[in-house]
Amino acid sequence: MSQMTLKQLEAFYWAATCGSFAIASEKLHISQSSLSKRLVELEMALKRPLFNRDGRRAILTADGRAFLPRAKSLLNHVDEVVASVSAAEAIQGRCRFGVGEIAASSWMPRLVSSLRILHPQLKLELYVDLGVELETNLLSGKLDGAIIAKSSSHPALESIPLAQAEYIWVAGKNLLKPGSLVEDAIADFPIVTMAQHAGSTSLLDNWRLRSKAVPCEVIESNSMATIAGLVAAGVAIGYLPKGWLRPMLRNNAIVPVLTNTPLDKLNYRFYWRRDDYRPVISALREMALKVADYDAPFLML
Known part of the structure; x- marks a missing residue:
């Protein structure tokens, strides 16, 4: 009998929570065909269909909805174990981070260079946009984290105060x-x-x-x-x-x-998805708290 794997669980979780096979494959840095293969293998291991495959959207079946909280619990436990053993080595791969124009053109290069020194295997990609667009992309899974000035009360998002701008x-x-x-x-x-x-x-x-x-x-x-x-x-x-x-x-x-x-004064906050417990989020959040400086000058002038 085939057994489910961590990679299969990750594929299922991100496809389910992002609502899109395309976004989930981007988040995991794999092709959609590889994502689909992992999902099929997981369904075979569980002997249950987890998605309704009648379009591009990732729509869960009743069995898929029932399995989602269990998959989340398993992945959270894995993240805790990895973080306790060696968090620095676990922080690698691609991370998409959303910021506004002020941060991008002043103190953000310092964040990128500091993260590169501490976590050389991490590839940080910056996306500059207005707060409402950053929030939308964070909710959809296109972004892993974002710095937003506009307050959000969306239940799927968590945030902490970061800095103020005068x-x-x-x-x-x-x-x-x-x-x-x-x-x-x-x-x-x-x-x-x-x-x-x-x-x-x-x-x-x-x-x-x-x-x-x-x-x-x-x-x-x-x-x-x-x-x-x-x-x-x-x-x-x-x-x-x-x-x-x-x-x-x-x-x-x-x-x-x-x-x-x-x-x-304008209050900026660091946002991430409430269900995202990966060590990279903690590392990004901690570094942003250290280097965020909205009194920094425009670098291009």
Whole structure:
């Protein structure tokens, strides 16, 4: 009688929880044909069909749904054993990590280089996007972890506080008279901000409520670098991370703008799937806690 293996259990678990054979095969770094072979072998060992194979989606049968919590328990036990024996050696393979533009263009290279020294067999792949997209890809299994500013209460995700970013109002150096307030300037100039699904848009919403500023024209962009360029060109007033902007402030390409209502700080959190107990997640989380620095300057300036 054939016996189930760890590789078969992994194939079943990720196909079941990702809801996609394609995503599961990518996560395990194997071809879809290899994934399918492992699933068939597992079904033969259990003498039960685990998936309804009537399309590309990984839809569980009743037997598959019943087996899922048992498979999860077995895999968690294996991870605990591996971690207790030699966690460093277990951290290898490909890990897909999602971040926002600010982290990617400032302190993220330090995270990558630090992980490379500690875990040379780990291949970290970075994906830069807005928080809502990172969350979607994390839930689907396309990402293993992500740093997101926008809060999530999804029951499938776990998170811990990571760091804060201090935002300030800025404008082109010749746009406003010295001593001008943002509250007054927005009557004549638009505000440029990230798109609505970005975490930093909540800072503008909260500022408007607390300052009771009059409605104004808003220009949206999905790029912080573009926003900085528009501000420097005198197209609009903007708000950006103070540390990230340090080179532009030092060169006087843009200047701070006074306000009677300071912007809130933006809280960033490290997210991962609640059901993912692999040692690589712990290693990534611990390193992010050590090196995350949203006061770091934009590296390209």
